[in-house]
Amino acid sequence: MATTAEEQAKLVETSKRLAAYQAVKDYLLPEYTRVGIGSGSTVVYVVDAIAALGPEVTSKMVFYPTGSQSEELIEAAGLNLQYISKLPAGQQLDVAFDGADEVDDDLNLIKGGGACLWQEKIVATSAKRFICVADFRKLSPRLGTAWKKGIPIEVLPMAAPRVLDELRRMGSQNPRIRPGLPGKAGATVTDNGMWIIDAPFAPLLLPKDTESGGQAGDGSNGLWAVDVLADALIKIPGVAEIGLFYGKNGLQVASGAQKPVAAYF
């Protein structure tokens, strides 16, 4: 049944809120003390859901932001704020909650639509468990199908032209430096003083596409597997971090074999 844009927007907000409340109910255990908080509009509902648990539960917890937006959210909700730089070596967060721009069949993610991907990856990989909270629009069989803007890549500004050249050589279709917010001249500047390049690629292959004589996935025919592309992108000089969150590069190795868990509506 056709819906108006207004009805669709309402449905999306309801979906984000339900996913967030469900995720907090299922995955924020009362014994947890260290909690990572991601960025974006879905995370606003995550923080609402956490605050709704009340000080009895939340006063024993400390919340670690992934940038200025989540820092403000934590403070506005009256939750205890701490920085990931203060987490001692050898220790981990109990859990981190974050949103995503796209989630594929294997729960690999594109993140960085809000330009916070670098700190998000640091917090995600510092957590024993990473919970991705995503509404129904974010699910797609392969990354690059629903999210057409490209893979967000955080770069050193002086290296941006060289990184663009390399991305084009790798087959990215029209990679571009993300402009500033409307009314703001120049590029988007991240919380880390970097720029973002959005690099569209053809939908990214999964092991089920490349195994047993399937597609190569090495970029040779314009098609990349998620892990192969991630390994290649992170090696480009001037790239600080990439918005592909997947097992080997992002989550499994650094956090001790945790696959992202998605909570959907």
Ligand code: 5RP
């Ligand atoms: C920010 C992110 C966000 O999690 C992602 O863009 C999703 O945002 P939203 O919840 O507003 O759809 O990665 O860098």
